[in-house]
Amino acid sequence: VTGGGRRVGVGRTVGTAVALALLGLAPLAVTREDWLNLGVVFFLLVALAQSWNVMGGQAGQVNLGHAAFFGLGALATRHLWAGGVTVPIAMAAGVALATVAGIAVGLAAFRLRGAYFAIGTLALAEVLRIAVGNVLPEISTLPAGAIAAYRLSDRYYAAAALAVGTTLAVAWLAASRLGLAMEAIREDETAAEASGVGAFRVKLAAVAVSTGLAGLAGGLFAFYHISYYPQHAFSPTWTFDAVLITFIGGVGTVHGPVLGAALFVFLREYLALRWVDLHLLIFGVLFIAIVLLLPGGLVEATARLRGLARRRRPPLADPAGGTGRA
Amino acid sequence: VQQLILGVLLGGLYGLAAAGLSLVFGVLRVLNVAHGELIMLGGYLAFGLVTLLGLDPFVALLLVIPLSASLGALLYAGLFRFIVRHGEETRIKNSLLVGFGLALTFQALAVRLFTADERSITTAYRGRALALGGVVVPLGRLLSLLVALLLIALLHAFLRRARWGQAIRATAEDWEAASLLGIDVRRAYGLAFAIGTALAGAAGTLVSLGYSISPSIGLEWTLKALIVIVLAGLGSAFGTFVGGVVLGCAEALSAVVFGGAYREVVGLLLFFCVLVARPQGLFGRS
Numbered sequence: 224v225t226g227g228g229r230r231v232g233v234g235r236t237v238g239t240a241v242a243l244a245l246l247g248l249a250p251l252a253v254t255r256e257d258w259l260n261l262g263v264v265f266f267l268l269v270a271l272a273q274s275w276n277v278m279g280g281q282a283g284q285v286n287l288g289h290a291a292f293f294g295l296g297a298l299a300t301r302h303l304w305a306g307g308v309t310v311p312i313a314m315a316a317g318v319a320l321a322t323v324a325g326i327a328v329g330l331a332a333f334r335l336r337g338a339y340f341a342i343g344t345l346a347l348a349e350v351l352r353i354a355v356g357n358v359l360p361e362i363s364t365l366p367a368g369a370i371a372a373y374r375l376s377d378r379y380y381a382a383a384a385l386a387v388g389t390t391l392a393v394a395w396l397a398a399s400r401l402g403l404a405m406e407a408i409r410e411d412e413t414a415a416e417a418s419g420v421g422a423f424r425v426k427l428a429a430v431a432v433s434t435g436l437a438g439l440a441g442g443l444f445a446f447y448h449i450s451y452y453p454q455h456a457f458s459p460t461w462t463f464d465a466v467l468i469t470f471i472g473g474v475g476t477v478h479g480p481v482l483g484a485a486l487f488v489f490l491r492e493y494l495a496l497r498w499v500d501l502h503l504l505i506f507g508v509l510f511i512a513i514v515l516l517l518p519g520g521l522v523e524a525t526a527r528l529r530g531l532a533r534r535r536r537p538p539l540a541d542p543a544g545g546t547g548r549a
Numbered sequence: 550v551q552q553l554i555l556g557v558l559l560g561g562l563y564g565l566a567a568a569g570l571s572l573v574f575g576v577l578r579v580l581n582v583a584h585g586e587l588i589m590l591g592g593y594l595a596f597g598l599v600t601l602l603g604l605d606p607f608v609a610l611l612l613v614i615p616l617s618a619s620l621g622a623l624l625y626a627g628l629f630r631f632i633v634r635h636g637e638e639t640r641i642k643n644s645l646l647v648g649f650g651l652a653l654t655f656q657a658l659a660v661r662l663f664t665a666d667e668r669s670i671t672t673a674y675r676g677r678a679l680a681l682g683g684v685v686v687p688l689g690r691l692l693s694l695l696v697a698l699l700l701i702a703l704l705h706a707f708l709r710r711a712r713w714g715q716a717i718r719a720t721a722e723d724w725e726a727a728s729l730l731g732i733d734v735r736r737a738y739g740l741a742f743a744i745g746t747a748l749a750g751a752a753g754t755l756v757s758l759g760y761s762i763s764p765s766i767g768l769e770w771t772l773k774a775l776i777v778i779v780l781a782g783l784g785s786a787f788g789t790f791v792g793g794v795v796l797g798c799a800e801a802l803s804a805v806v807f808g809g810a811y812r813e814v815v816g817l818l819l820f821f822c823v824l825v826a827r828p829q830g831l832f833g834r835s
Contacts, residue, residue, distance in 0.1 A: 285642055287649075331825050338580045338641040342775050343824050346817045349772060357810045459768065463649065470646065501661065507654030514646045515631055 236394040239478040240387050243269070247383025250376040259379050263447055265488045266382035267440060268468055270389040272480035274436035275465035277393055280475035281402060282429040283409025285341040288328070288348030289465055292321040292434040294355065294457035296441025301363055301453070304445065314442035321438025322431050329430035333423060345459070352457035364450035378447045385443050386481075389436055394477045396432060405429050409475070467506070470513055473522030482521045551684050552801040558687070560797020561694040562755055564790035566770055567777035568701055569748030575783040576721040576741040577633055579644035583651035585771030587746050590655060591617050591753025592762035593663055599670050606670050606758045607696065613750045621746025624651075625739045633738055652767055659764035669761035693755040698790065700751055704744070705786040717741050721784075769813075776820040 249262060271293060278284050296317035303313035332343045365373070396402045404425045407415035416422050441456055464487070472483025490509075494502035517524055570584045581587075591613055598609040628651070632643050672689065679686045708714040719727040720737040728734045756762055756770075773796065781792025796816055803815035 285645060287645070331821075334825055338574075338645065339779075339824060341642075341645050342580070342779075343821055346772060346775075346821050346824075350814050350817045350821075353811075353814050463653070466646070466649070501657070503657035504654055504661065507650045507652075507657060510653065511628065511647050511650035514643055514650065515628070 236391075236477055239481050240391055240394075243383065243387045243390060243481065247380065247387065250379050256375055259375050261488065261492065263375075263378055263382040265484055266379075266386035267443055267447070268464060268488065269386040269481050269484040270382075270440040270443070271437060271461065271465045272468035272472070272484055273386075273389045273393045273477075274433050274440060275462075276469045276475065276480050277396065277405075277436065278429050278433035279466065280469055280479075281397060281409065282405035282426060283475075284333075284426060284429065286344045286430075286433070287341045287459075287462055287466075288344030288346075289433075289437055290457055290459055290461035291328075291344075291348035291351045292325055292437040293441040293444070293461045294351065294453075295324055296321045296438025297445040297456035298355070298441075298453055299438075300442035301445035305363075305366065310446055314439060314446070317442040317445070318435045318438045321441065322435040325430045325434025325437075326427060328434075329427050333426050333430075345462075348457065348459065348462065352454060352459070355457050356452075356454035359453040362450050362452050370449060373449065378443075381446060382443055385439065389439070390477065390481065392432075392436070397477055401425065401428055406475075467510055469520075470510065471520055473520035474518070476520075476522045479520055479522045486521065552805050553798055554684055554686060555690075556797040556799075556801025557794055558690040558694050558759070558797070559800070560794035561697045561790070562752055562759070562793070563773050563777050563796050564793025565697040565700060565748060565755070566752040567774040567781070567793055568704060568786055568789045569745035569752070570771075570774040571778050571781075571783055571786075571789050572704075572717075572741055572748070573745040574778065576717055577629065577640075577738050578637060579629060579632055579640055580648065581629075581651075581745075582645055582648035582771055583655060583767070584648075584745075584749055584774055585767035585769065586652045586655035586659075587617070587620070587749035588753040588756065588770045589659060589762055589764065589767045590620070591750030592757035592766075593659060593668070593753075594750065595754035596668050596670055596757050596762065599672075606672060606754060607692070610696070610751060610754045613754050614747045617750025617753075618743040618747035620750075621743040622739060624746065625742040629742060630735070630739075633735075652771075656764050656767060663764065665764055667761045667763045668757065670758045672758070687759070690759040693759050697752075697755060700748065701786050701790045704748070707744075708786065713737070713740055772817065776816050779820050779824050 243266075246262065247266075250259060253259060271289075275286065275289050278286050296314075298317075299320040300310075300313045300317035303316050304310055308316070328344065328347060332340055332347075335343050364370075404415070404420045407418070407420050408422050408425055412422050444451075444456055468483035468487045469480050470483070471486055472481065473479030490506075491502065494505055498505070513520060519526075566584070566588055569587075570581065573579065573581055573584075594616060595606060595609045595613050598604050598612055599606050602609075604612075628647055629644070632640055632647060635643060677688045679688060679691065706714075708718055716727070716732045716737045717740060719730065719732055720734050720741075724734050727737070752770075753762065756766075777789060777792040777796055780795060781788045796819075799819060800812045800816050804812040807815065
């Protein structure tokens with residue numbers, strides 16, 4: 224992963240957050256339920272991808288077990304909520320559980336580097352998924368009272384707030400001292416240690432933030448769905464979607480996951496309508512192409528295009544004309 | 550005892566599945582997480598040959614191996630060739646990501662081509678079994694174990710004796726030194742990848758013979774192969790095979806003690822503990 228590690232300008236971050244927030248006001252104008260549902264999914268995936276990007280993009284630790292923390296957040300939120308606790312407190316508990324689990328996993332797994340870290344986290348997530356499927360095999364449905372009070376617009380606003388909040392938190396983190404230390408570790412862990420960065424502690428902080436945010440997204444999932452199988456929230460597809468979106472958008476950037484999620488949700492809906500059983504195939508190929516050809520994702524692509532446009536404007540600068548290279 | 554026998558029979562396949570992945574990991578230093586999907590494709594290939602051409606599965610195996618090797622050579626030339634250009638860290642990460650994309654692609658392709666149903670090869674001798682003093686040994690699985698052992702022995706002999714086998718081992722040891730000695734490192738990489746894929750295809754054939762295949766088995770087999778690699782460490786074909794048998798027995802025992810629902814969990818936990826305590830593997834060199 225050679226992510227574009229450029230400092231993201233404040234203006235771009237604010238612009239991204241404002242755009243997300245404006246989209247979050249859609250229920251005032253839009254009443255079509257399918258659009259609003261799609262919006263909730265978009266915001267949820269933005270938040271999940273941002274949370275993966277903290278550890279995978281900024282700190283360079285490829286965590287393939289991210290779904291476990293999303294699932295834990297969903298599990299705790301749902302249980303407490305069904306038990307009569309108010310939603311915000313239930314979600315906070317979900318975040319706490321995911322964070323504690325994340326730190327525990329981090330303490331064990333950060334002894335592993337590179338590939339072994341990725342496999343180790345994948346294995347742990349599978350353990351949890353199977354265990355949850357065995358212990359809670361039955362579908363989890365909201366009590367009748369909650370279903371009667373269910374309003375989609377509430378879910379929509381909550382999802383939008385989650386996406387905006389997560390994006391701002393990640394932007395703030397990226398600009399902070401901790402964010403810098405995380406990038407230093409991503410680029411060269413040994414050199415970072417030599418320059419006085421406590422790699423283990425920084426990685427633990429990264430895993431705590433990353434898994435906590437994933438737990439929050441999981442809490443929203445539990446709040447949004449009327450009924451689902453508890454095991455579903457632990458499915459590796461949550462990890463894969465987050466990784467895919469981050470890569471499509473731009474690893475290690477703050478607005479990359481937002482762009483990536485927009486394209487991802489649009490493509491998935493579009494392809495699923497057109498070629499029902501081929502859309503996963505196209506996704507897979509697209510993903511490989513991005514990793515190999517465009518490691519910086521959409522963010523890098525737009526930067527290159529902008530560079531190209533800038534270079535073309537003065538007519539004398541590029542005698543080759545249309546075939547300019549960035 | 551019965552469970553243990555079945556565990557050994559299944560473990561042999563784990564060993565074969567892991568041998569291919571271990572070779573690729575050890576030599577190219579890339580981790581192909583789509584290895585399980587290659588096993589799955591091999592299984593479908595064998596299934597197709599048996600049902601369409603009416604071949605015996607063990608004859609079909611003779612066709613599956615070269616076909617899988619060609620697929621491996623193609624994958625190397627088309628994808629992994631670009632990954633091995635990078636340094637160690639980037640190699641691993643990019644290969645994980647590409648492998649994951651490949652896994653998604655192959656799985657979707659298999660669903661499209663073969664539907665999501667479970668399949669398995671049925672033969673005249675499928676139901677037949679040897680009864681040895683109260684213990685039943687299914688004949689097909691016993692033959693599969695012997696074939697797996699034979700393939701491992703061939704791999705071992707190739708890596709020790711053949712010229713290109715030695716080139717592959719030299720490349721695994723230190724590719725820079727190997728290229729200074731005049732070894733065509735890229736060709737050694739391609740060859741190792743093709744052999745790894747061929748072993749995956751062979752494993753898939755045996756899986757579809759003794760057990761069953763479906764488009765979604767890939768991840769499970771990749772994880773099994775990874776567990777075995779971590780148990781056994783890199784660098785020895787027979788060690789990998791033993792690691793597979795150990796995992797098969799551990800699963801069988803855990804199924805007896807904790808019940809069938811948790812057999813996967815025990816393997817994965819075992820794996821994580823070994824990984825954290827001894828990252829170089831139980832039998833591996835550090």
